[in-house]
Amino acid sequence: MFFPYREEWMPYWLTVPHMTLASDAMAGVGEDGELLPWDAEYSDYRGHPRTSGTRGATFRMGREQGVPLMFTIAQASYWVAKHLGDTGLKSMQDRGRMQVGKVADITIFDPQTITDNSGYKVGEHGTPTTGIPYVIVNGTIVVKENEVLPVKAGEAIRFPVEAEGRFEAIEVNKWLNEHTIGVNPELVTIDVHDDSGAGALLDGED
Secondary structure, rough: OOOHHHHHHHHOOOOOOOOOOOOOOOOOEEEOEEEEOOOOHHHOOOOOOHHHHHHHHHHHHHHHHOHHHHHHHHHHHHHHHHHHHHHHHHHHHHOOOOOOOOOOEEEEEEEEEEEEOOOOOOOOOOOOOOOOOOEEEEOEEEEEEEEEEOOOOOOOOOOOOOOOOOOOOOOHHHHHHHOOOOOOOOOOOOOOOOOHHHHHHHHOOO
């Protein structure tokens, strides 16, 4: 689903400091819903085009909107690593920056040509982003001259296992009282926090 109401917001998201780039990418499945082998044809993928297009789309839109390149790079790398590292996730404190002693996760791309190519048409869902001839993961080349190599150089990034979890249940009304300006529950009932317009659209309202 695509909500056109959000389209006009996109130029602003591209310019928010510390806004990070991410995608809830979908598993690589074919038309039968089964997982594809790693070396399957891109045209075999059936899923959302964001899986292969998110980064390329962001760099393309940043270029079109005149966003400074280093700003977009920070959104795609440094700020992502910084925010996760600030939570205490040690592995992310060694990523997202080009420095001696840090993990060598490096993407080499052409800022003038990097672009998304995936789309909603069958056969184009998984079309890869172009303009990225080299990718290095943990010091190992995984994309060379635009070709994905049969290597798996990544490693799991997790917090260390702890004897007790950190989860703390949230009581909805308490949270609302602490983090919102508050409304009289006898006058206003909020069942779903939705400002996208999707609810009205699905309900058939104008």
